[in-house]
Amino acid sequence: MPISGTGIDIVEVSRIKKLMEKDERLKNRVFTDNEIRYCERKRKKYHHYAVRFAAKEAVWKALGKGGVGLKNIEIRNRSNGQPQVYLKGKRLDPLKILVSLAHSRDYAVAQAIVVE
Template sequence: MALAGVGVDIVEIARMERILERTPRFARRVFTDEERAYCESTARPAAHYACRFAAREATLKALGCGFAPGVRFDDVSVSTDASGRPRVELRGRVAQVAREKGVLSVAVSLSFTREMAVANAVATTAETAPRIAEQRDPRRELAESFREARSVIDELERVTDGK
């Protein structure tokens, strides 16, 4: 049975800020056009870059592969869905690893404070995916109710016969 993988990573925002200042190519090498556009549109770009970098690391940890040979920085990226929630996108070698491990999806959560950015990732497989509740079956519920009632009656009879 495949288990869900969990990963977490934390990045110092000041360190990301220094890297971005000293090595302008870093953002182009590591982040997608969409990620750069998003981060640069915010009041604290370094915090958002740090979150996205942490998300890459957390995702790779959840998948159990890390930055192994063949894994590129852009094999994992973070976009946002229509409601603004972060969403991990897998490509290349990382997408292949996920398929091989039976991973259906990777959920990610991002957060930051003044100093730190953190990301949590959970890789879900068919065995660990939440199940949709079964449809109600009134006949089955009625049969269960009768079984319970019969059990209570049997217990009452046992108690009263023992007097």
């Protein structure tokens, strides 16, 4: 599997929380309905929003393409907890993207690798 792109992103959880509290519409502009449902069920929901935001940014960087909106990138968890990337849009469908997520009390980080 040749690697065709990589991306990494780190965000402060407090920054994401502050932005989302300031602008309620931000949630719906950036996150899919599935992501919102997932995060809202969590006790530390802003940690989950932050790590998904970092993942979307990492995927966007790994794709190296403009014109891909963050809402077209969806992060879901498999039943075993492993994160998985789903892309919306015809030109994105055949791509395989591996993603790794982590968060601490203050930060959320994600790495994405696009493989052919």
